[in-house]
Amino acid sequence: MSTNAIQTNTKWWNGGRSPFNVSYGKVMMWYFLMSDAFTFGAFLISYGTIRFSVNNWADPNHVFNAFPFAGHANLPLAFVSLMTFILIFSSVTMVLAVHEGHKMNRKGVEKYMVLTILGGLAFLGCQAWEWTHLITGDHAVLVNGQIEHWGTTVSKNPWGHEVMHEGAMVATPGPIAFGGYFFGITGFHGFHVFSGVIINVVMLIKTRLGHFDQRGHYEMIEKAGLYWHFVDLVWVFVFLCFYLI
Amino acid sequence: MKEFLMIALGVLVFVVIFQIAKASEYVSVLKGEAKTRKQNNKINAFFLLGFLVFGLIGVWYCNELYYGKTLFPQGSASVEGEEIDRMLLITIAITGFVFVITQALLFWFSFKYQEQDNRKALYFAHSNKLELIWTIVPAITMMVLVVFGLKAWFKITGDAPKDSIVVEVTGHQFAWEFRYPGADKVLGKKNYKLTTAKNNLGVDFDDPASHDDIHVNTTMHIPVGVPVKMVIHSQDVIHDVGLPHFRLKMDAVPGIPTTQWFTPKITTADMKKKTGNPDFTYEISCDQLCGANHFAMRGVIIVETMEEYKKWLAEQTSEYSTLFPAKVPTQNVADSAKLVTQVLPQKK
Amino acid sequence: MSSVATVHHEDVHGSHDSHHEHHHHETFISKYIFSQDHKMIAKQFLVTGIIWAIIGGLFSVIFRLQLGYPEATFPWLEDLLGHWAAGGKLKPEFYYALVTMHGTILVFFVLTAGLSGTFANFLIPLQVGARDMASPMLNMLSYWFFFLSSIIMFSSLFVQTGPASGGWTIYPPLSALGEASSGAKIGMDLWLVSMAMFIVSALLGGLNYITTILNMRTKGMSMTRLPLTVWALFFTAVLGVLSFPVLLSGAILLLFDRNLGTSFFLSDIVVAGKILPNEGGSAILFQHLFWFLGHPEVYIILLPAMGMSSEIISINSRKPIFGYMAMVGSIFAIAILAFLVWAHHMFVTGLNPFLGSVFVLLTLLIAVPSAIKVFNWLTTLWKANIRFTPGMLFAIGFVSLFISGGLTGIFLGNSALDLHLHDTYFVVAHFHIVMGVASMFGMFAGVYHWFPKMFGRFMNNTLAYIHFWVTLIGAYLIFWPMHYQGLAGMPRRYYDFSGWSSFNMFNGLNEFISFVAMIVFAAQFLFVYNFFYSMYKGRKVTDLNPWGANTLEWTTPLNPGHGNWPGEIPEVYRGAYDYAKDGKEFIPQTTPVGDDESKGH
Amino acid sequence: MSEHAVSSPEITFSPEHASGTKKIWKTFWILSIITIAELGIGLAIYNIHKGPDPSAALVLFFKGMVCILTLAKAYYIVSIFMHLGDEIRNMIMTIVVPLLLFVWFITAFLWDGNAWKNLRNTDGGSRTAPTEQVQQHAPAAVDNHEKK
Known part of the structure; x- marks a missing residue:
């Protein structure tokens, strides 16, 4: 972990002070995020491993091609781009809130926290829509010579190969693991977003109550910010693994 | 009643020890702390040396008692296993040497440098030379072991020779089943969804390759001197094809076929003579915990001469002909009927 | 435990947090139950650990009864276990449940929570010179999550279908399919939930330990002056923080497979005549996830014992630990390698042979830092002036066991040999010696050594010596012959060997092992009795620094309250191992370096 | 209790990174552009698959591109938004070095995953694998983006 820790006698390491010039709370937050990165890492790597172990996988451009109120238009990746931008934007507002915190500007912090929370809620809303769309979807699947109608669930995957059946192209069942990993990982990420929103709401309330002004610094906002950016960071990788490749 | 006596005895022993311990504190107060401590120090240092001496004698004695019961005196029953036995001997030699030296130093130093009034500990905090020595020497030793080990590993886990006999091994709670590919030397495809009480391996009989496949339970026959390749399946949980006499094992994993191959070199009959045990059999032990009857998941391997093996194989009828006698033009129906009873899963 | 000084925790963290002011009175609840004092939390971990150790040890005695006396019946077992031992004979299902619980309890609850929970909490703030952990609140929660986890695991012992087996x-799939074994029903869910709580506890603790060591060191306590105990606990915490989350992932996926119909670890399964729809998962994937934790876990267990043994050996040899930097470096190397070698537990799962060979190489590399440590310990003893306190004896025992168990690791890490030895009694012997008994020895050493600091009283030496000798001799008698069973290919986790012509020649030995196991288990009550008796009635500590040690914990008052030092935290001027230097027996870390002093390391 | 002036070993710290919002917005635009580039590549892959003769190498190349772009995004988020770039070097190293474990973590897992595929396709080496042909030219060229 700390190759550098072994270096002697740099002034930072002599004790009596933080070697990183960072408060214990932030150090702890960073290492917590690192351990959480291993949780997500393990999920995503498991997903990758399973994908490597099967011959076919569902094509994201086919699975994720819908958009709210757009009917059956084929809009691959459009909705997930929207979600990505929402999250990036809420990250920006979060970092601006932290920035206002440094300046001890309570009003500014409040403003940007509200925007961040709204961004988080919007993202959650999008995810809820996407899940609903996938689960309630209705896709013709050829099972044992019979056409069945499936949505995408943890035990059903209608996105397999297409074969010719009675003069039309019909999908066959795809690898079941797809649904499990998709809902499992996006769900776990959504859970992080949700808890991030809760944390941000608490921070907003504490800001309004003037707790941080009394304390003389807005470090709590910074810590909440770290968590929130981490959520954004994870989404970057979820976006890569599920939607792009 | 016996239990109560035992418990009473145990409690009595404890009470005695506690009393002695308590008394020892009073004694030490009377004698003076320092003196008691010195005494204890001497006793324990002496004990440590005694532990070394008796320990090494014990190691030797244990070897005398149990070496004969390990698998080494009888030798490896497979050609590949010889490699493993050789590796094992090299490793035992190296680690044994290190073991004796380090343990001897540990206890000898403890005894030799026990606290004495006239001794002063040496201030000796570090020496890069020494550190370097005991970094490099173990590193080189390890590399030697790695090189030999991997050579054996790649040989054993490499592709089976082309002329191997293929046997499919399937584990399920709590028994082993075997399938031989028959005259076409190709195993018929399987699909676990086709599993029924009769077709309990889920063989896809639409695949013509399956029509001459032979299915037997529990006992596997293989010829001596020819490489045998096992294709290993599991139907429910993870099992493990453990072949202690051949020095091999490989997990049976549901959904992922695994494989291992070996060349048996001693027939069961020869092994009976060699070990002087008329009941000797090669056994397949399940080495991966697989449920309540894990300990009873036993398979048997009979290694026989090529002639015996061929004779045995010729006596078997294909699973297809037993299950679908109507579809097979002319077959010895009586024979097949006999086999059906065997094919059905034997519930343990 | 009168509190000489009570500092409340805002003070502990420095100025930026000290704006709210609320004074709390120390009630029984706040002092003993929901205490935020690291020393009290350490004692809570220790006592809980001892209770679990007794339970876990008892389980091993019960299943050893079955192994040692497969023909006999024990009517009292039926009184104890009810239908699981109908007629006084253990059922195989419950035998496996006991084996499982014995492993789980000892590995996680005793040797992880009980060992690093106790000593990281107790020693880190005291040895680095901090008033408490970085976050006493999270530290307290860490214990209570562990407690919750304990309760859940304990309750799983009493469910109708039995605990996880x-x-x-x-x-998985054995743990994923209720149809496959009775222990895979509700007992398994409870196991997973309990483990999730345990992971939360380990993370809260681990983050605190890391942060405290990095951020809260007193003035002058540079990283290279840290006692080796703290270094070991530091890397232990790093291992825990980075590897436990991976087990959490695995546990969550397994819970989903069990309850939500996903197919992460399941594929192509026919169980109890039922064809399951799951396809495409991989049972081996779970093993990868598990061992990514599982292997660092063995070092989580071992490193604290190594650190404490180093410390105790140095103090009682009255000699500096040999090669301090090499010791730190080897702990570091072990910690890194621990993350890279997990699949050596999986050589026979159909692992790709070439991938396996990389794991062989990395695994055997661990022998190098281990060898460095052993030789450094030996050199520390050379030309020393050794006092055999009980702590020292256990530390020496630790080294002996570490050598014995470590060397057999070279067999198992070599994949070709693992083909023969995997899952045999050789493995059982190996890991019990090297991480089971050796770590227990480290723990005993720590308890005997720091008991005066914890409770202001000494433990009884005579009992301690008897305890040591019975345990050391017993441990070797139990586990040494098991190597021979392993070399005979005897598989572990067998309920009964009588049906096997290949393995039934060791019945006499099994009986002997079981007999010794019972004696050793009984001998542990000497320790338990000694521990609780001495807590109240032991000889009182009169000297603040009874062992003549250099480290900071011995500069605190006898029963320091929350806050550790009544006045200023002492400043540190030197490393922790200046023994026998310049003709002085020992020079505490708080002594400034004299002008005439020779240069140490 | 008040007599001990608490000299907590931890000093207060002075955050220096309140430099202005310009950098933040710049990062926002960088992230947006990268995301759009990623989408472009995603659609390119889609169109390759739709085409008559999907080139596996080209798809693989594009996939490698998105991975690199994603890492770039991650770098900007961590370095600018999370202010890690402003911390002192030791701190950065303690975060980054453990993450290097992921390299072996990913390699080993995916390697073994791929090995399982081979075992499954060949039934433990007892059959020849289904030809690449079958996998590459699945009807309608839908889900055949084989990673290998």
Whole structure:
């Protein structure tokens, strides 16, 4: 972990002070995020491993091609781009809130926290829509010579190969693991977003109550910010693994 | 009643020890702390040396008692296993040497440098030379072991020779089943969804390759001197094809076929003579915990001469002909009927 | 435990947090139950650990009864276990449940929580010179999550279908399918939930330990002046923080497979005549996830014992630990390698041979830092002036066991040999010696050594010596012959060997091992009795620094309250191992370096 | 209790990174552009698959591109938004070095995953694998983006 820790006698390491010039709370937050990165890492790597172990996988451009109120238009990746931008934007507002915190500007912090929370809620809303769309979807699947109608669930995957059946192209069942990993990982990420929103709401309330002004610094906002950016960071990788490749 | 006596005895022993311990504190107060401590120090240092001496004698004695019961005196029953036995001997030699030296130093130093009034500990905090020595020497030793080990590993886990006999091994709670590919030397495809009480391996009989496949339970026959390749399946949980006499094992994993191959070199009959045990059999032990009857998941391997093996194989009828006698033009129906009873899963 | 000084925790963290002011009175609840004092939390971990150790040890005695006396019946077992031992004979299902619980309890609850929970909490703030952990609140929660986890695991012992019985490694599909074994029903869910709580506890603790060591060191306590105990606990915490989350992932996926119909670890399964729809998962994937934790876990267990043994050996040899930097470096190397070698537990799962060979190489590399440590310990003893306190004896025992168990690791890490030895009694002997008994020895050493600091009283020496000798001799008698069973290919986790012509020649030995195991288990009550008796009636500590040690914990008052030092935290001027230097027996870390002093390391 | 002036070993710290919002917005635009580039590549892959003769190498190349772009995004988020770039070097190293474990973590897992595929396709080496042909030219060229 700390190759550098072994270096002697740099002034930072002599004790009596933080070697990183960072408060214990932030150090702890960073290492917590690192351990959480291993949780997500393990999920995503498991997903990758399973994908490597099967011959076919569902094509994201086919699975994720819908958009709210757009009917059956084929809009691959459009909705997930929207979600990505929402999250990036809420990250920006979060970092601006932290920035206002440094300046001890309570009003500014409040403003940007509200925007961040709204961004988080919007993202959650999008995810809820996407899940609903996938689960309630209705896709013709050829099972044992019979056409069945499936949505995408943890035990059903209608996105397999297409074969010719009675003069039309019909999908066959795809690898079941797809649904499990998709809902499992996006769900776990959504859970992080949700808890991030809760944390941000608490921070907003504490800001309004003037707790941080009394304390003389807005470090709590910074810590909440770290968590929130981490959520954004994870989404970057979820976006890569599920939607792009 | 016996239990109560035992418990009473145990409690009595404890009470005695506690009393002695308590008394020892009073004694030490009377004698003076320092003196008691010195005494204890001497006793324990002496004990440590005694532990070394008796320990090494014990190691030797244990070897005398149990070496004969390990698998080494009888030798490896497979050609590949010889490699493993050789590796094992090299490793035992190296680690044994290190073991004796380090343990001897540990206890000898403890005894030799026990606290004495006239001794002063040496201030000796570090020496890069020494550190370097005991970094490099173990590193080189390890590399030697790695090189030999991997050579054996790649040989054993490499592709089976082309002329191997293929046997499919399937584990399920709590028994082993075997399938031989028959005259076409190709195993018929399987699909676990086709599993029924009769077709309990889920063989896809639409695949013509399956029509001459032979299915037997529990006992596997293989010829001596020819490489045998096992294709290993599991139907429910993870099992493990453990072949202690051949020095091999490989997990049976549901959904992922695994494989291992070996060349048996001693027939069961020869092994009976060699070990002087008329009941000797090669056994397949399940080495991966697989449920309540894990300990009873036993398979048997009979290694026989090529002639015996061929004779045995010729006596078997294909699973297809037993299950679908109507579809097979002319077959010895009586024979097949006999086999059906065997094919059905034997519930343990 | 009168509190000489009470500092409340805002003070502990420095100025930026000290704006709210609320004084709390120390009630029984706040002092003993929901205490935020690291020393009290350490004692809570220790006592809980001892209770679990008794339970876990008892389980091993019960299943050893079955192994040692497969023909006999024990009517009292039926009184104890009810229908699981109908007629006084253990049922195989419950035998496996006991084996599983024994492993789980000892590995996680005793040797992780009980060992690093106790000593990281107790020693880190005291040895680095901090008033408490970085976050006493989270530290308290860490214990209570552990407690919750304990309660859940304990309750799983009493469910109708029995506790988890798939081995402590809970490999699916056996642990995923209720149809496959009775232990894979509700007992398994409770196991997973309990483990999730445990992971939360380990993370809260681990983050605190890391942060405290990095951020809260007193003035002058540079990283290279830290006692080796703290270094070891530091890397232990790093291992825990980075590897436990991976087990959490595995546990969550397994819970989903069990309850939500996903197919992460399941594929192509026919169980109890039922064809399951799951396809495409991989049972081996779970093993990868499990061992990514599982292997660092063995070092989580071992490193604290190494650190404490180093410390105790140095103090009682009255000699500096040899090669301090090499010791730190080897701990570091072990910690890194621990993350890279997990699949050496999986050589026979059909692992790609070439991938396996990389794991062989990395695994055997661990022998190098281990060898460095052993030789450094030996050199520390050379030309020393050794006092055999009980702590010292256990530390020496630790080194002996570490050598014995470590060397057999060279067999198992070599994949070719693992083909023969995997899952045999050789493995059982190996890991019990090297991480089971050796770590227990480290723990005993720590308890005997720091008991005066914890409770202001000494433990009884005579009892301690008897305890040591019975345990050391017993441990070797139990586990040494098991190597021979392993070399005979005898598989572990067998309920009964009588049906096997290949393995039934060791019945006499099994009986002997079981007999010794019972004696050793009984001898542990000497320790338990000694521990609780001495807490109240032991000889009182009169000297603040009874062992003549250099480290900071011995500069605190006898029963320091929350805050550790009544006045200023002492400043540190030197490393922790200046023994026998310049003709002085020992020079505490708080002594400034004199002008005439020779240069140490 | 008040007599001990608490000299907590931890000093207060002075955050220096309140430099202005310009950098933040710049990062926002960088992230947006990268995301759009990623989408472009995603659609390119889609169109390759739709085409008559999907080139596996080209798809693989594009996939490698998105991975690199994603890492770039991650770098900007961590370095600018999370202010890690402003911390002192030791701190950065303690975060980054453990993450290097992921390299072996990913390699080993995916390697073994791929090995399982081979075992499954060949039934433990007892059959020849289904030809690449079958996998590459699945009807309608839908889900055949084989990673290998």
